[in-house]
Amino acid sequence: MLIAGIVAEYNPFHKGHGALLQYCRECGASHVVAVMSGNFVQRGEPALLSKHARAEMAVRNGVDLVIELPVYWALSGAENFALGAVSLLAAAGCQRLCFGSECGDAGLLQEAAAALLQQDFITETRERLKTGLSFAAARNQVWAERFGGPLAGLLQAPNNILGVEYCKALIRLGTAMQPCSMRRAGPGHHDRAPLAGIASGTLLRRMITANENWENYLSAESGMIVHREISLLHAPAAAGRIENAILAALRKMSPAGFSRLPDISEGLENRLYQAAQAAVSLNGFYRLVKSKRYALSRIRRLAMCAFLGIEAQAPFTLPPYLRVLAMNPQGAALLRAVKLRGELPILTRAAQASQLSPAARALWLQEQQSCNLYNLCLPQPLPCGTDLTQKLFYLPKIQP
Amino acid sequence: MLIAGIVAEYNPFHKGHGALLQYCRECGASHVVAVMSGNFVQRGEPALLSKHARAEMAVRNGVDLVIELPVYWALSGAENFALGAVSLLAAAGCQRLCFGSECGDAGLLQEAAAALLQQDFITETRERLKTGLSFAAARNQVWAERFGGPLAGLLQAPNNILGVEYCKALIRLGTAMQPCSMRRAGPGHHDRAPLAGIASGTLLRRMITANENWENYLSAESGMIVHREISLLHAPAAAGRIENAILAALRKMSPAGFSRLPDISEGLENRLYQAAQAAVSLNGFYRLVKSKRYALSRIRRLAMCAFLGIEAQAPFTLPPYLRVLAMNPQGAALLRAVKLRGELPILTRAAQASQLSPAARALWLQEQQSCNLYNLCLPQPLPCGTDLTQKLFYLPKIQP
Numbered sequence: 001m002l003i004a005g006i007v008a009e010y011n012p013f014h015k016g017h018g019a020l021l022q023y024c025r026e027c028g029a030s031h032v033v034a035v036m037s038g039n040f041v042q043r044g045e046p047a048l049l050s051k052h053a054r055a056e057m058a059v060r061n062g063v064d065l066v067i068e069l070p071v072y073w074a075l076s077g078a079e080n081f082a083l084g085a086v087s088l089l090a091a092a093g094c095q096r097l098c099f100g101s102e103c104g105d106a107g108l109l110q111e112a113a114a115a116l117l118q119q120d121f122i123t124e125t126r127e128r129l130k131t132g133l134s135f136a137a138a139r140n141q142v143w144a145e146r147f148g149g150p151l152a153g154l155l156q157a158p159n160n161i162l163g164v165e166y167c168k169a170l171i172r173l174g175t176a177m178q179p180c181s182m183r184r185a186g187p188g189h190h191d192r193a194p195l196a197g198i199a200s201g202t203l204l205r206r207m208i209t210a211n212e213n214w215e216n217y218l219s220a221e222s223g224m225i226v227h228r229e230i231s232l233l234h235a236p237a238a239a240g241r242i243e244n245a246i247l248a249a250l251r252k253m254s255p256a257g258f259s260r261l262p263d264i265s266e267g268l269e270n271r272l273y274q275a276a277q278a279a280v281s282l283n284g285f286y287r288l289v290k291s292k293r294y295a296l297s298r299i300r301r302l303a304m305c306a307f308l309g310i311e312a313q314a315p316f317t318l319p320p321y322l323r324v325l326a327m328n329p330q331g332a333a334l335l336r337a338v339k340l341r342g343e344l345p346i347l348t349r350a351a352q353a354s355q356l357s358p359a360a361r362a363l364w365l366q367e368q369q370s371c372n373l374y375n376l377c378l379p380q381p382l383p384c385g386t387d388l389t390q391k392l393f394y395l396p397k398i399q400p
Numbered sequence: 401m402l403i404a405g406i407v408a409e410y411n412p413f414h415k416g417h418g419a420l421l422q423y424c425r426e427c428g429a430s431h432v433v434a435v436m437s438g439n440f441v442q443r444g445e446p447a448l449l450s451k452h453a454r455a456e457m458a459v460r461n462g463v464d465l466v467i468e469l470p471v472y473w474a475l476s477g478a479e480n481f482a483l484g485a486v487s488l489l490a491a492a493g494c495q496r497l498c499f500g501s502e503c504g505d506a507g508l509l510q511e512a513a514a515a516l517l518q519q520d521f522i523t524e525t526r527e528r529l530k531t532g533l534s535f536a537a538a539r540n541q542v543w544a545e546r547f548g549g550p551l552a553g554l555l556q557a558p559n560n561i562l563g564v565e566y567c568k569a570l571i572r573l574g575t576a577m578q579p580c581s582m583r584r585a586g587p588g589h590h591d592r593a594p595l596a597g598i599a600s601g602t603l604l605r606r607m608i609t610a611n612e613n614w615e616n617y618l619s620a621e622s623g624m625i626v627h628r629e630i631s632l633l634h635a636p637a638a639a640g641r642i643e644n645a646i647l648a649a650l651r652k653m654s655p656a657g658f659s660r661l662p663d664i665s666e667g668l669e670n671r672l673y674q675a676a677q678a679a680v681s682l683n684g685f686y687r688l689v690k691s692k693r694y695a696l697s698r699i700r701r702l703a704m705c706a707f708l709g710i711e712a713q714a715p716f717t718l719p720p721y722l723r724v725l726a727m728n729p730q731g732a733a734l735l736r737a738v739k740l741r742g743e744l745p746i747l748t749r750a751a752q753a754s755q756l757s758p759a760a761r762a763l764w765l766q767e768q769q770s771c772n773l774y775n776l777c778l779p780q781p782l783p784c785g786t787d788l789t790q791k792l793f794y795l796p797k798i799q800p
Contacts, residue, residue, distance in 0.1 A: 244776045245645035251772045251784055252709060277772075277784040309652065372651045372677075376644045384651055384677040 004029035005089030044300025055325035065331030104183025113167030315359035404429035405489030444700025455725035465731030504583025513567030633780035
C-alpha cells in the first residue's frame with residue numbers, strides 16, 4: 001500500500017487533473033487521496049459545482065478518497081491553505097505528496113522551502129514588507145538577493161510557489177511524507193485558449209457558464225456530471241447571484257468587524273471599510289482595495305470571508321476532523337486503516353458531527369453556514385441543510 | 401396660521417394624495433406638514449423612489465414641509481407606525497390631523513379609538529389572541545360583539561382602521577390636534593385598474609416598474625421627478641435586487657436573533673427560523689411563515705427588519721428628532737416657530753446629527769445603514785453615505 005496525496009479544487013476536474021492522477025500511479029501509488037476545497041475556492045469564489053458533485057467527479061476519474069478542506073483553510077492564503085490541506089493528507093496516512101510545478105523538481109522546491117523557513121529569511125522579508133510591498137514581492141526581493149543558480153528564478157512561477165508552500169507545510173508538520181512533483185504541461189491556470197487539447201480551469205469555467213462547447217476538454221465522467229448538475233439547475237454556481245448580498249454584508253461591517261477577518265495586517269481594515277462604503281459593485285470594491293501591497297486574490301478571499309462570517313482565530317490551526325466526501329472500495333480500505341490509527345475524528349455521515357468537540361463543532365457549523373449561503377449562488381437556489389442530507393458518494397468499483 | 405398634518409408614504413405621490421392635500425386647504429389649513437416614511441415603507445419593501453425624490457415630489461405638489469418617519473417606525477405595525485408619525489406631527493405644531501377614510505367621519509373614528517383603548521377591551525382582545533387568531537381578527541371579533549349601529553362595520557375597512565390608529569395615537573399622546581377625515585374616493589390601495597382617473601399606489605408602482613403609460617395618473621410635477629429619477633438610474637427601486645441578500649441575512653440568523661426582532665410574539669421566532677432555513681425565495685419565505693395568526697405584511701416587515709438589522713427595544717418609544725427632507729418658504733417659517741418651542745432637535749443638515757444624544761444618534765445611524773442598503777435596490781447601485789450628502793430640497797416658491 002503506497003498512498004499518494006493530492007491537494008485540489010477540481011473546479012471542475014479536467015484533463016490536467018487527470019494527468020497528475022496518472023503521475024501518482026506512475027510514482028507507484030496504490031491509493032490516491034485528494035484533499036479538496038469545499039464549496040468555496042481559494043480565489044474567493046463559489047465553486048462552479050457543489051463539493052459533492054466535484055468529489056464524485058474526482059472518484060469517477062480515479063481518485064480513491066476525497067476529503068474536504070474546511071472553508072476556513074480553503075479561503076486562506078497559500079501558506080495556510082497548504083498547511084491545512086497537507087495536514088489532512090498526513091492524517092490520512094499519505095506517504096507521497098504529488099503536485100505539478102513548472103520546475104518539476106521536488107528536491108529544488110524542498111531546498112527552497114527550507115531556506116524560506118529560516119528565521120533570518122523571515123525577519124528580512126518582514127522588514128521589506130514595511131516598504132509597502134506585497135508579501136510575495138517582498139519575499140521575491142530577498143530571494144533574488146540571496147540565491148543564484150537553479151534556485152534564482154524558482155519563485156517566479158505560480159505552481160512552484162504553491163509547491164514550495166506544500167514543502168514548507170511538510171517540514172513544519174514534521175511528516176515523513178515525500179514530495180513528488182510532476183512538471184506541468186498544458187496551459188497555465190488562467191490561459192484563455194486551450195493548449196494541446198487541455199483547457200485551463202478558468203477557460204473551462206467560462207465555457208461552461210456560457211454554455212459553449214466544453215465537452216472535448218473534459219473526460220466522459222466529468223462531462224456527465226457537469227451535464228447532470230446543469231440539468232438539475234444545481235450548476236453553474238455564480239458569484240454574481242450573491243453580489244448584492246456580499247455588498248450588503250460589507251456595507252454593514254464596521255472597521256472593527258473588518259479587523260477580525262483572517263489575515264488582516266495593520267491598516268487594511270480601514271481600507272476595506274472605506275472601499276465597502278464607496279463601492280457599487282464587487283469588482284469596484286476589489287479595485288478600491290487593491291494596491292501594490294494587497295493582491296487581488298487576498299481581497300477576494302477577504303470579501304467572501306466577510307460575507308460568510310469567517311473570522312481569524314479559528315479554534316484550531318489545523319483542521320480538527322477528516323470529512324469524507326466520496327470514495328471507492330480502495331478509499332474505504334484506506335479509511336479503515338486511518339480509523340485504526342485514530343489521529344483525527346472521521347466523518348462519513350453528517351450525524352457523526354455531534355460527537356465532535358465543541359470547538360471542532362464550531363468549524364463544522366461554519367462549514368454548514370457556508371454551504372447554506374453557497375446554495376443561493378445556484379441557478380435555482382437550494383434550501384439550507386443540503387450538506388447534512390447529502391450522503392457521501394460511494395463508487396463500488398475502482399476506476400482504471 | 402392653521403397647521404394641518406398628513407401621514408404619508410408618497411410611493412409615489414399621486415392624485416389621491418393631491419385630493420387629501422386639497423382637503424387640508426378646504427379645512428382651512430394655511431400650512432401642511434407631511435410625515436413621510438423614508439426609504440422603506442410599511443409593507444416591508446423599499447420605496448419606488450428615494451425619500452429625497454419623494455419629499456421633493458410632495459413639496460412640488462403643494463406640501464409645505466416634509467418630515468422623515470425614521471425607519472424603525474416606518475417598518476412597524478399600524479399602531480406603532482401611527483404613534484411615531486403622529487408624535488412628529490405634534491412636535492411640528494400641527495393643529496389638525498387630516499387623513500382619508502372610508503367612513504369620512506372623524507368623530508366616529510375617535511369614538512372607536514377611545515373604545516379600543518379601554519383596558520377591558522384590550523384584555524378581551526388578548527384573550528382571543530390565544531385562540532390562534534391574528535390581532536386584527538381577534539379585535540374585530542370583540543368589536544362585533546360589543547358594537548352595533550354606525551360603529552358595527554367600521555373596522556372592516558383598511559383606511560378606517562388606520563384612521564382609528566391615528567385617533568388612538570392622538571389620545572395616547574394627549575395632544576390637542578384634531579382629526580379631520582376626508583371620505584376616500586377613487587380606488588382602494590391595491591386596486592388593479594384605475595378608477596375615475598385615479599390609479600392606486602400598487603397599480604402605479606407596477607406601471608412604473610414595467611415602464612407602461614403611467615403619466616396620466618400623476619401630476620406634471622410628480623411625472624417630471626419619476627422621469628428624472630429613472631433616467632438617472634436611481635429608480636425604480638426593486639426588492640428583487642436584494643432578494644438573495646435578504647435570504648442570506650435570514651439564513652445567517654439564529655432563533656435568538658429572530659426573537660430580538662420588533663413585534664415578535666411567543667414562538668414566532670422558531671417559525672421564522674424554520675422558514676428561513678427552508679425557503680429558496682422571499683415569497684416562499686412569506687408563504688412558509690404566513691398563517692391565520694400572522695399577516696403577510698407583518699412577515700414582510702420582519703424579513704426587512706432582519707435584513708436591515710433593526711431590533712426591538714429601540715432606545716425611544718417615539719422618534720427623538722425631527723428631520724426635514726423638503727420644504728418651501730411656508731415650511732421654513734413653520735420650522736422657525738417649531739424651533740422656538742424647542743420640543744425636539746431639528747435636523748435640516750446631516751452634520752447636525754453629531755449634536756444628538758448618543759441614543760438618538762443610534763437611531764440616526766440605523767437610518768443611515770438602511771439608506772446604504774436601500775441603495776443596492778436601485779437600477780444602478782449608489783455608494784453609502786448619499787443620505788448624508790443629499791441636501792434637503794427647498795422650493796423657493798409656494799405651489800398653488
